[in-house]
Amino acid sequence: MDVNPLDPQQLRIWLLAAGKRDGGAFRSLYDATSPKLFGFALRILHKRELAEEVLQESYVAIWNNAANYQSHLAAPMTWMATIVRNKAFDHLRRSDVSVEIDAEQFDSEVMNALQDPQATPIEALQMSGDAKALAWCMSALEGMHRQVVALAYYHDLSHSEVAEQMKLPVGTVKTWIRRSLEKLRTCLAKREQT
Secondary structure, rough: OOOOOHHHHHHHHHHHHHHOHHHHHHHHHHHHHHHHHHHHHHHHHHHHHHHHHHHHHHHHHHHHHHOOOOOOOOOEEEEEEHHHHHHHHHHHHHHHOOOOOOHHHHHHHHHHHHOOOOOOOHHHHOOOHHHHHHHHHHHHOOHHHHHHHHHHHHOOOOOOHHHHHHOOOOOHHHHHHHHHHHHHHHHHHHHOOO
C-alpha cells in the first residue's frame, strides 16, 4: 500500500510522535513537508538564503511545540504553514526592509496553505475578493496577534480558550483581539478605497 507523505493522517501521526520527542518521526515529518514549506517561505521572502533560515527556525519551533499541537484545531500542514508564515513575516518586520508583496501570489499561497494543503492554486484563486483582502490584512498583523485572532475567529474559540491555548492572560487576549480587529477594519477600508 502506497502512503501519500502529505496525507494529513500520516502527518498527524508523525507530529504527535515528535511531540513525544521521537526523532525518527520528526525526520519523516521534515522529509515529507520541508519541500512544500520551503517553497511557501520562498514565495514570501523571495530570497533562498532567507527562506532556508526561516525554514530552519520554523522546524525548531515545530519540534519545540509539537507536544502542544491539537489536531482538532488545525490540520498538520495548516499548523506548520502558519508557523512558517509567522516566522517569515516576523523576519520581514525585523529586517526593516520595505517589502512589496505580490498580492496575487501571496494570497493564493497563504490561503492554499491555510485552508487545504491539497488544494490547487486554481482553487485557492477562486476565493472571493473579500476573503483575499482579509488574508492580506491578516498578514500585516504581528505574529502573536494574528494567531490570537485566528484562534478566536477561524477556530471559534472563546477568549478564555484562546488564553489557555496561547498561555496568556485573558485580558491580554481581549486587548489584542480588539486592537487587531481595529487594524483589520482600517486595512480593509483602505483596500476598498484603492
